[in-house]
Amino acid sequence: MNLRKMAGVGIAGAALLGATLTGVAAVPAVAAPAQGDAVQVKHDGCPDSWGWKFTMKETVKIRKHPKRSATALGQAPKGSHPCYVSNQGGGKYKACGKKDDAWAEMRYRGMHGWVMQTCTRGV
Incomplete structure (x- = not known):
């Protein structure tokens, strides 16, 4: 076990011990991957553990x-693959040839x- 992993185990153990002594529930921390560790990612930077992707029919x-009427944060281009949450x-609209909400x-x-x-495929 490398030093970074040992430190993560020690910190999580200390948090759980503190919770036992104080009666306050603790949530163990998840250590970030060590440098060089592979992290599975799929479609436009979404972690593999997320649901599925969908495809934009139009930008x-x-x-x-x-x-x-909500603030625009940016654009999802036609053909891109956002991560579905x-x-x-919501608000009614007409887009991509259909009326919907x-x-x-x-x-x-x-x-x-x-x-x-209505502008997505796969949702």
Whole structure:
């Protein structure tokens, strides 16, 4: 076991011991991968443990909230593969040839926001 891993085990153990003595629940910390360790990543920087990706049918704005009037955070280009987080109803819109109120929550290149679901494939 290398020194970094031993330090991570020691810190987690100390947190759990402190929780036992104080009665406050502790959540063990997850150590960051050591330099040179492989981390599985799929589609546009999303960790492999996340759900699935979807494909953008058209270039659309990524919104802060699920409505057209929400602040635009950036764009998801046509053909890109954002990481799916969830979906829900929101503000009504007409886009990509359809009227709807369904929005897809997604992460794409450091942005976390909402896109019009009618402009996605695979959600």
